[in-house]
Amino acid sequence: MKLLIHILDLPLKIPFTISRGSFSVQKTVIVELHQAGHIGYGEATQHAYYQHSQESIVTSLEKVRPFLESCHLESPEELWQELSHHSKGDTFALSALDQATHDLAGKIAQRSVYEQHGLAWQNIPASSVTLSISSIPQMIEQLSLYQNWPVIKIKLGTGNDLEIVKVLRDHTNAVFRVDANCAWTVSQTIQMSERFNELGVEFIEQPLPAHSPVKDHETVFRESALPIIADESCVLEEDVVHCSRHFHGINIKLCKCGGLTPAFRMLKKAKELSLLTMAGCMIESNVAISAAAQLLPLLDYADLDGDVLLAENPATGVELKEGHFSPSKEFGCGTRLTEQIA
Template sequence: MELKTYKYKLELKNTFRISHTARDFQETLIVALSDGGFTGYGEAAATSYYGVDVESMSASIKAIEPLIAENIHKTPEELWEITNKHFKGNSFAQCALDIAMHDLYGKRNGKPLYELWGLELKDLPLSNYTIGIDTLEVMVQKIKEFPWPLYKIKLGTEEDVKIIRELRKHTDAIFRVDANCAWTADQTIEYAPIMKELGVEFLEQPLPAGDMEGMQKVYKESVLPVIADESCITEADVSKCAGYFHGVNVKLTKCGGLTPARRMIAEARKLGMKVMVGCMTESTVGISAIGQLLPLLDYVDMDGGLLIKNDIAEGVKVSDGKTHFPNRNGTGAKLIIFTEELKNE
């Protein structure tokens, strides 16, 4: 077995702003896990919001390299359980390893992951394209420059309703609104009917994650469905969101990879909730992993590769909102740009 980690600095096409941060670059970790002539690739993007950097993720994975080697021929789910105790508080690192292991497992077995899971590529949800917070003129210009059937609009300003009204003048596309915890319950309930009339499909995480009393009020009174993001991080959070949200947004990095994500999707279904999977600003390595889950989802946000100038991989791609799968096994990801391996010395 051979384990390598790489650090990349992804350059964004535009400054990406949400209610609590802005950035022009995204650092990301790539894990390459090789055994028996096959290499599986995994990814996790760094984020200051969750206190995660590439170096610490790489170090935590390299620290258990002997354990990984000892169990490399087990299933991805078995390896996840064996290594989980070593990743407490570091789900991003576990995600990168878990995706790499799944990719390796699929390649060994000669099939794409979705086939190994018994899924078919039919009735797949369209991916949205994200418009970050900016001046109204810039947000309009982004829509004009990138025609798309479905947009996620990042909000959290003093002029949120005005923004949606203006954007609606320039496209017939479906809107989804993500306030990233910036609203109050009363604001959400007030905005919802206006935004529904303007073609908004649902509201994502309008309130701060801890405001469950406010979310219960929103759940009962909002005319638009509400989807949990920051309120749904781990597997245990899914059941906590029932009765407060109409659905959950599962993110692989936050929960620890494909292994727990599939369990979260199953749990949400049992509870009668809608399911979305979202991305960070990731390369096609991470996006290809999300793509394997599409037949299980109601909604998906997998535009990460579209938001960067220097994509480092080939694989599952999104075009006109639709997802296109390569004729490759595992996740379908293939690294095409290599950088210096991280040594973690």
């Protein structure tokens, strides 16, 4: 295989703010893997919380390059094991490469990745679209952009979380999900869960910091009026079993776990443990979104709106419009870079 690396800065439609900070340009790395006249694509974005920069991702990719370019792709799953060893714990770089090997293997076999995994495009959940933290008038304005979306995810972790949800509820009948990104305490979470239950909130994503004492997670798990979904607490494959003791469900992201290979295994394990299943994303282009969309037939909840929040998308693939996905006509993950990038 031959590896090509694109380093891109993607402007957002509006600045994106969560409980930990704000940004208006997403720095991303898109990889291409070439073999037998086909191209597979993958992507990983910079992320401060997980301590991966554009530079660190590219450095990891360059370390893997000699091994990768000596390989002939047969099975993405078998190659993942080797790539995991060569990328030395950089799950972001590993995820980009694993997306690309899945995309490439599917394009060579002329099947989509979900078909390669014995799945059909059926029972596909709607995706939420995310409102980032802002003033209440600005959050109402954000909401007005998404009038026909059936599910709205609200980023919280402010001093007036309850007021935000109450006011937004006056403007829509959409299902709400809330994500505190680790910003709440135990008592706050339990109180909020009761109020939010009355306001049409479906679940709470990661209320407590991931490193909170186990007893705190247990108290919230036991006393919350709403399901609690692990995001920052569910990073790697081995976290699934641990989370099954303190959470109702898990939010898988390809860059956290290292790509589609571990993500498919995590979803299988989660279902065995009767956990609710969700896949999320970073703000990223259609390359990474189309890869994560291959997991859709296995999900209870989807939060794959990353490219909806971008001013321009450098790729085409699985489409998300007003919460509903359309599969790509291309094989593999279904993605392709637009001409000016390629």
